[in-house]
Amino acid sequence: QQPVQSPQAVILREGEDAVINCSSSKALYSVHWYRQKHGEAPVFLMILLKGGEQKGHEKISASFNEKKQQSSLYLTASQLSYSGTYFCGTSFKETSGSRLTFGEGTQLTVNP
């Protein structure tokens, strides 16, 4: 089951904040977040493995609400380098952790 990401696209000015959501209809075990710039490989941002977990990486952080089966990625004080497509990838308790299913992606554009 493919997770649902929202919004599909967002345009920001440098310094603004954004939230990207990822939700599943099935019980999640882990949520991965990746960023892919045009013509490049996806790059790992973070993994959330436990319900309620929140992780941070500089000005990018994420939360995982196990009860709601959803994760949110928070980008604060956005920089031009944050532009790209953000994918969440999910794995489920009853399947192999290696079987990661990606959402459709959120295209983030940060303008000067």
Added chain:
Amino acid sequence: DTEVTQTPKHLVMGMTNKKSLKCEQHMGHRAMYWYKQKAKKPPELMFVYSYEKLSINESVPSRFSPECPNSSLLNLHLHALQPEDSALYLCASSQPGQGGKLFFGSGTQLSVL
């Protein structure tokens, strides 16, 4: 070395050709993956090798044949492909199991004529 290296970067082939994509990593990862990505779409899992054994095949047509000669190498053999198989083919590696973050290669852009 935190790189996954894929060759070639670009490949154009006819529907009757046989070609191979190659992937190499030296991070000691024991899980390796092939993903297919169409333009403006997410990566779709094709195959997973765990400890050099094929552990997941996502019902991929037999014209795609994976091979894992050793823990550092992963190949994808292509034969009699269709134009709809044109896509970016991404290799990735990780430690096996839950929580293993994926390291992706830069991909092979494949065009089937």
